[in-house]
Amino acid sequence: MKLKFAVAALALVVAMPAFADYYVVQNAKSKKCSVASKKPSSDKTVLVGDDAGYKTKKDAQAAMKAADACKAKA
Numbered sequence: 001m002k003l004k005f006a007v008a009a010l011a012l013v014v015a016m017p018a019f020a021d022y023y024v025v026q027n028a029k030s031k032k033c034s035v036a037s038k039k040p041s042s043d044k045t046v047l048v049g050d051d052a053g054y055k056t057k058k059d060a061q062a063a064m065k066a067a068d069a070c071k072a073k074a
Helices: 002-019 057-066
Strands: 023-027 033-036 045-048
Touching: 023 057, 033 057
Parallel strands: none
Antiparallel strands: 023 033, 023 045
């Protein structure tokens, strides 16, 4: 019984990133942040914040506003 529970928990943890729908990304050149519906896979954009992503666009936008990397530099 414990083994079945452990296997189910491990499967959930492995599949968890697939549940993320939105990511905060930053353009490598312009340093401008945006919300993307796909995890960045090129060197032109950098993932900012939670590597697992965000469930809702609203959560991703809130994280983008709070991220130090996305705040305007004076």
